[in-house]
Amino acid sequence: MNDNSHHDENFWKKYIFSTDHKVIGIQYGITALIFLFFGFSLMMIMRWQLAYPDTAVPFVGGLVKWLATLNGFASDGNLPSDLYNVFGAMHGTIMIFLGVVPLIVGAFGNYLVPLQIGAPDMAFPKLNMASYWVYFIGGIVMFISFFLPGGAANSGWTSYPPLSDIATIGQTYWLIGMVFLITSSLLGSMNIIVTIIQLRAEGMTWMRLPFFVWSQLVTSFLLVLAFPPLEAAGIFQLMDRVFGTSFFLPSGLVVGGEALNVSGGGSPLLWQHLFWFLAHPEVYVLILPGMGILAEIISNNTRKPIWGYRSLVYSAAFLGFMSFLVWAHHMFLTGMGQAMSMFFQTTTMIISVPSVIILTCFMLSLWGGSIRFNTPMLFALGWMPMFGIGGLTGLPLGLSTPDIHLHDTYYVIGHFHYVVAPGTIFAIFAGIYYWFPKITGKMLNERLGKTHFYFSFLFMNGVFWPMFIQGLAGVSRRLADGGASYAHAQGVLQYNEIMSYSAWLLAIAQLPFIYNLIITIRKKRQENPDPNPWNATTVEWTDTTSPPLGHGNFEKAPIVHRGPYEYSVPGETNDFTPQTQN
Amino acid sequence: MSDKNMSHHISNYRNVFIYLLIGTALTVGASYFDFNISNSMAGAIFVGLVIASIKGYLVAANFMHLNSEKKMILWILLLTVILLLPLLFIPVMWDINNMGNH
Amino acid sequence: MEIPYNVETRDDTGLYNAKLGIWLFLASEVMLFGGLFSAYILLRTGAPIWPPIGEYGSILHMLIETVPHATFNTIILILSSVTMVMAWVSLKQKDIKKYKVYLGITIVCAIVFLIVKYFEYSHKIHEGFIPSHDTYMALYFTLTGLHGLHIIGGIVVLAYLWGPGIKMWDSEPERFTNRIEVAGLYWHFVDLVWIFLFPTLYLLN
Numbered sequence: 001m002n003d004n005s006h007h008d009e010n011f012w013k014k015y016i017f018s019t020d021h022k023v024i025g026i027q028y029g030i031t032a033l034i035f036l037f038f039g040f041s042l043m044m045i046m047r048w049q050l051a052y053p054d055t056a057v058p059f060v061g062g063l064v065k066w067l068a069t070l071n072g073f074a075s076d077g078n079l080p081s082d083l084y085n086v087f088g089a090m091h092g093t094i095m096i097f098l099g100v101v102p103l104i105v106g107a108f109g110n111y112l113v114p115l116q117i118g119a120p121d122m123a124f125p126k127l128n129m130a131s132y133w134v135y136f137i138g139g140i141v142m143f144i145s146f147f148l149p150g151g152a153a154n155s156g157w158t159s160y161p162p163l164s165d166i167a168t169i170g171q172t173y174w175l176i177g178m179v180f181l182i183t184s185s186l187l188g189s190m191n192i193i194v195t196i197i198q199l200r201a202e203g204m205t206w207m208r209l210p211f212f213v214w215s216q217l218v219t220s221f222l223l224v225l226a227f228p229p230l231e232a233a234g235i236f237q238l239m240d241r242v243f244g245t246s247f248f249l250p251s252g253l254v255v256g257g258e259a260l261n262v263s264g265g266g267s268p269l270l271w272q273h274l275f276w277f278l279a280h281p282e283v284y285v286l287i288l289p290g291m292g293i294l295a296e297i298i299s300n301n302t303r304k305p306i307w308g309y310r311s312l313v314y315s316a317a318f319l320g321f322m323s324f325l326v327w328a329h330h331m332f333l334t335g336m337g338q339a340m341s342m343f344f345q346t347t348t349m350i351i352s353v354p355s356v357i358i359l360t361c362f363m364l365s366l367w368g369g370s371i372r373f374n375t376p377m378l379f380a381l382g383w384m385p386m387f388g389i390g391g392l393t394g395l396p397l398g399l400s401t402p403d404i405h406l407h408d409t410y411y412v413i414g415h416f417h418y419v420v421a422p423g424t425i426f427a428i429f430a431g432i433y434y435w436f437p438k439i440t441g442k443m444l445n446e447r448l449g450k451t452h453f454y455f456s457f458l459f460m461n462g463v464f465w466p467m468f469i470q471g472l473a474g475v476s477r478r479l480a481d482g483g484a485s486y487a488h489a490q491g492v493l494q495y496n497e498i499m500s501y502s503a504w505l506l507a508i509a510q511l512p513f514i515y516n517l518i519i520t521i522r523k524k525r526q527e528n529p530d531p532n533p534w535n536a537t538t539v540e541w542t543d544t545t546s547p548p549l550g551h552g553n554f555e556k557a558p559i560v561h562r563g564p565y566e567y568s569v570p571g572e573t574n575d576f577t578p579q580t581q582n
Numbered sequence: 583m584s585d586k587n588m589s590h591h592i593s594n595y596r597n598v599f600i601y602l603l604i605g606t607a608l609t610v611g612a613s614y615f616d617f618n619i620s621n622s623m624a625g626a627i628f629v630g631l632v633i634a635s636i637k638g639y640l641v642a643a644n645f646m647h648l649n650s651e652k653k654m655i656l657w658i659l660l661l662t663v664i665l666l667l668p669l670l671f672i673p674v675m676w677d678i679n680n681m682g683n684h
Numbered sequence: 685m686e687i688p689y690n691v692e693t694r695d696d697t698g699l700y701n702a703k704l705g706i707w708l709f710l711a712s713e714v715m716l717f718g719g720l721f722s723a724y725i726l727l728r729t730g731a732p733i734w735p736p737i738g739e740y741g742s743i744l745h746m747l748i749e750t751v752p753h754a755t756f757n758t759i760i761l762i763l764s765s766v767t768m769v770m771a772w773v774s775l776k777q778k779d780i781k782k783y784k785v786y787l788g789i790t791i792v793c794a795i796v797f798l799i800v801k802y803f804e805y806s807h808k809i810h811e812g813f814i815p816s817h818d819t820y821m822a823l824y825f826t827l828t829g830l831h832g833l834h835i836i837g838g839i840v841v842l843a844y845l846w847g848p849g850i851k852m853w854d855s856e857p858e859r860f861t862n863r864i865e866v867a868g869l870y871w872h873f874v875d876l877v878w879i880f881l882f883p884t885l886y887l888l889n
Contacts, residue, residue: 119687190708194701194705197704198699198701199701225715227712236723243814244816246819246822263819263822265730265819267730269673270726273672274722274723324665337679339679551685588777595770595773596766599762599766606758606759606762613883613888623888633883634882645769666714670721670725673722674725674726
């Protein structure tokens, strides 16, 4: 690549259609954060309906009424149940596919992997740019679907047929949007794998890779191999909806009292198999990069090597492999035979082991450490019990017998939100606070950061803990009235108000973070910012400026001499020994 | 690459082409053959898939050069095939209550 | 700094970047067509009879009629695979003219395949055997249609490498040869999928 041209790059080539992985990483980051905010806003409106069913939503009631009317639903400023279903389906879809994954893989992965392995860029820079824009288009398609008659997709983020087959036009847009998002994901993950395998700097052997890079490698393999069956399923559902096929429509289906005029012979279970074949590995896609981020931060802020590096690596790889063999634990109630049930229960119990090993390694890493309680470390510390709760509450769900009682209740929502909300989001926040000075050359304000952490931690628990109580009482998920019309729910309805206030206070708790971002970005950068304010050992901190140099990242190619967590090495003057130090 | 190496490759490609044509003829022929067993359809399916697998192997090993490919690629493909098998077979085995003789 | 191993291979893996990239892509394609085949297996084993009987009856007699067309298509695609690898061989032998001939034949074979497919499709549709007719037709059109889209994509790429893309042969011949190898791998995969689709859809009924 000839470097002479980049000085004359125009605005479009430099910032919009850039092939530089750092610019693309930031593009992913900004877009994904906007979608996260949007997805969270949907939930805040839903939580009003759950706390005060069929009353007008304050502040945004006018907007809700306008949207409901546009979609063809009656509303006086309240959230009608049809629109509740739309918001529910799209909240899940947006948070997972437009928010978290683009952030942890597209933003963090793209930005940091080349830097941490000492590479000048990703292996395929143009493909990288393409994968961002395909993601962007997918996001636009999903966004536009809100304004269609009947609204956006409303059959849950899981889009089960037959309901999704006969749902309104928004579902077709969802499918088209997913095709774009899956394509973007495939292109991006192939790029990451080739980059990690082929572009490691001299001396960067496999066992000297930061755990963050390992986590991105395993995650990318999951994305490459698990997404295509969902793409196949999406194509089948599009065929059902657009060409009237019956891939998922069984014979004799009656809708609204009338037999459906289709050939039949299809299987709704087929969708569930193809969907969950992706969606289970997908949850490990959600958590693994976060674990990678935390390994960096914990080691750095305990001034010790991370405990059990090899265990972490083997656990991550084993976890990735096993994730393909557990999908039917989402389908325990579909009439599966005993042998199947036993098989999937067993694999599910086995897969909990590597997760526990990883959490344990992190906790053991604290022992004897010189812990620095800065904002990234606080989020890392807060993550541990949260992920522990999320993991433990998954156990009764993974066993088929208790799952009979708990399936499709609020218990499930509580479980997965503990792993995904404090699980992935705390890791993301930790990563943003940690790497912000590398990306911008400026540190985020610590006091605002700590405020952000403490209140987020408090209110996260306020939103999600009561869900276990409601779920154990039998309150089903996806009920627009929060269970109010069910006798068995009456004893736990009071938690709806508590959870809703916690959600709104959680939103307010994000204001210090947003304010922090704005004032720090607007602050003038110092002349020569410290490239390594955290005194870290990994290549992105030690061998390049903050922000890193334009095309190429490094003045000269780094040469690696040791592992990534050489903190407090006996006999050394400093309490950290960079990977590339001679 | 020297011409001598290439001519060895070229004759290999020609031979594989012939085997593939024979395989195609066999596949078509087998579909008309009445297997003299209780489930003739299963027999035809088995033979058809076996021949297709052999043809597929010939294409992959020779045209795609897998028989001389680097380990990294082979491992990735092995992983893919291993993960493919549950996807192909688990849904069909859904109703099994017991594995084994009891 | 330039991105290394675009052309030369990396010592420990023995690969250049694009070769690893295309095999990863093909791995994802294996899973994609695997998902499609999994659907076929599930829907077929769950059906009381196969092919199912729809509004216009059973597709069986028409299937038997189209076996010669599909067989011809199979042979054409196998031939195109041979000419594709010969195109790469020609570049290894530094013979750009032979390359153009072989690649040209490959593209022509692909177009012939599509033309035969077009006649197959229109004949079936004319008889009322559209995708919504029964699950066999749904699978047939979806699987062969997706395969056909892959053929079209391949034609676009190969046409580029036959036409405007050939300029790279003058400036970076080794990199261009690698491109043909990578495109060839994709093309062989498309042939491989057809090798399985052909008996599954046309013969095993």
